[in-house]
Amino acid sequence: MYVRLFAATWLLLCAGLAVLAWGFQAPFAYDPVGPRAYPLLLLGLMAAGSLWLLFKPGATQLQLHLPSVKRTLLCVLALLAYALLFEVLGFVLSTALATFALGLLFTGRLLPCALSGVLMGVLLYGLFDLLLDVPLPLGVFDVFVES
Structure with missing residues (x-):
């Protein structure tokens, strides 16, 4: 139960941070992909991990x-x-x-x-x-x- 609660909380946190990261703008072009790519990539990976923990069978037995x-x-x-x-x-x-x-x-x-x-x-x-x-x-x- 605690694992799923943590996963759901972390997923919501990732979503909120992704909304913030989407607005990242650089005043000049120093990087071809821009400043938002790296945080969005990391948040996407963390969200995928959270979804896996949220829907994983047997997650309630984790100690x-x-x-x-x-x-x-x-x-x-x-x-x-x-x-x-x-x-x-x-x-x-x-x-x-x-x-x-x-x-x-x-x-x-x-x-x-x-x-x-x-x-x-x-x-x-x-x-x-x-x-x-x-x-x-x-x-x-x-x-x-x-x-």
Whole structure:
């Protein structure tokens, strides 16, 4: 019962956020698809997951597993910290830290998580900034860039 209640609530939240995201307009064309495509895509995926939970047979027998709930809350907190630190620390550092934290959260080892975090931050920055020409915040590394 709680799963279906959560799914219905989340579906309504997705619908409301989709209405807000539909109005996103950029004052200049920096991206061929515009600013609304990414949020609408994510909201569509979350709505599909909510519909699956809402109509899934046997959803009433699902039990909350305390370690899974803890891991989910820590994941949400890590992603919230990523969003809050994105402009302050910059894309590279915040992405590296978020990747490292999420890797550890999903039982990764320390050194591979650190290495993948650094690689993810640097390579994704190169992909977005150099190849796709999407400007990303440098944050603390802004001092090293000449104007």
